[in-house]
Amino acid sequence: MAVSKRLLFPLLMVGSGVLSVAAFPLKVLSQDASTAAVDGGSQMNVWQGIVLGFVQGATEFLPISSTAHLKAVPVALGWGDPGSAFSAVIQLGSIVAVLWYFWGDLTRVITGAWIAIARKDYQNTDFRIALGIAIGTFPIVILGLLLKIVFEEFYENAVRGMAVIAVVSIVMGLLLGLAEIRGTRQRNFEKLGMIDGIIMGCAQALALVPGVSRSGSTMTAGLFMGLERETAARFSFLLGIPAISLAGLVSIKDLLDVGSGSSGIPTLIAGVISSAIFSYLAIAWLVKFLKTKSTWIFVWYRLIFGIAILAGLSFGVLENV
Numbered sequence: 001m002a003v004s005k006r007l008l009f010p011l012l013m014v015g016s017g018v019l020s021v022a023a024f025p026l027k028v029l030s031q032d033a034s035t036a037a038v039d040g041g042s043q044m045n046v047w048q049g050i051v052l053g054f055v056q057g058a059t060e061f062l063p064i065s066s067t068a069h070l071k072a073v074p075v076a077l078g079w080g081d082p083g084s085a086f087s088a089v090i091q092l093g094s095i096v097a098v099l100w101y102f103w104g105d106l107t108r109v110i111t112g113a114w115i116a117i118a119r120k121d122y123q124n125t126d127f128r129i130a131l132g133i134a135i136g137t138f139p140i141v142i143l144g145l146l147l148k149i150v151f152e153e154f155y156e157n158a159v160r161g162m163a164v165i166a167v168v169s170i171v172m173g174l175l176l177g178l179a180e181i182r183g184t185r186q187r188n189f190e191k192l193g194m195i196d197g198i199i200m201g202c203a204q205a206l207a208l209v210p211g212v213s214r215s216g217s218t219m220t221a222g223l224f225m226g227l228e229r230e231t232a233a234r235f236s237f238l239l240g241i242p243a244i245s246l247a248g249l250v251s252i253k254d255l256l257d258v259g260s261g262s263s264g265i266p267t268l269i270a271g272v273i274s275s276a277i278f279s280y281l282a283i284a285w286l287v288k289f290l291k292t293k294s295t296w297i298f299v300w301y302r303l304i305f306g307i308a309i310l311a312g313l314s315f316g317v318l319e320n321v
Contacts, residue, residue, distance in 0.1 A: 046270045049267035052074060052274075053272065056274075058279075062213075063219050063295060063302075068305075088248050095248065100276075132192065135194060137246075139204065142205075144247070161321065162318055163320045164210065166313070169309070170303055176223075176299050176302070179223035183226060184226040186228070203217040214243070214244075215236050216302075218236035
């Protein structure tokens with residue numbers, strides 16, 4: 001039986017993660033994986049940057065954790081861990097994609113909020129959404145700064161391990177499944193408010209742990225709060241714009257300073273462009289998909305992904321790095 005067009009795109013995207021995790025490590029393409037990294041990870045070449053841009057773009061806005069895949073896929077392929085800074089920088093391509101796709105929504109919300117402030121109409125829908133996004137960004141910024149300044153060594157050496165990614169992926173998959181069962185899905189985009197932004201902002205902060213998934217945690221929270229699937233996804237994307245932008249901008253200076261004069265800049269450019277293209281495709285597909293379908297495909301994928309990593313660790317195919 002032929003695979004339908006509706007299923008072809010998600011199968012290509014999510015299947016790449018499972019296949020990579022299950023595969024035996026491959027030789028590094030045109031570069032030694034032992035090259036010292038700029039942030040504790042392995043130096044990537046241009047081809048690897050394109051591939052990791054695809055991984056970033058295909059998983060950033062799906063509820064399956066781009067951070068986990070950016071760690072697991074290159075490790076499974078024998079390329080080593082690209083490091084958190086490299087991963088954060090190529091997320092800028094995802095920002096370009098989400099701005100491109102949601103430009104109409106963004107301009108409407110910003111313009112509407114500005115007009116509402118001028119009129120002192122604080123019950124205006126656009127004002128409430130804008131305020132919710134602004135306040136909802138604070139939890140991940142504060143927690144991110146704590147991890148960066150106070151707990152950076154612990155975060156890099158313990159939290160980003162493959163075993164943590166596997167366990168967290170399974171737990172969050174189960175929570176998404178529970179949200180599908182318990183969620184009422186009766187509230188649309190016009191019924192969003194400041195409280196929704198705060199709650200989803202707190203859920204978003206959990207995504208600093210690899211395997212949680214920023215879009216996954218916020219969509220799970222949205223479903224628990226009774227939002228429609230499409231509404232939860234759209235608000236998740238808009239809420240993620242400040243957080244992903246800040247993460248990329250904070251990391252790009254340090255990464256480029258250390259990597260200047262090497263292959264770092266071309267690799268980053270390739271990764272960002274690749275990330276932008278595949279992020280846009282993923283957003284367009286997911287918004288259309290959630291209008292008529294549930295998130296169960298992602299629940300099962302997360303469970304398989306986590307189990308595959310645990311199996312790889314148990315059989316020595318993967319290292320807990």
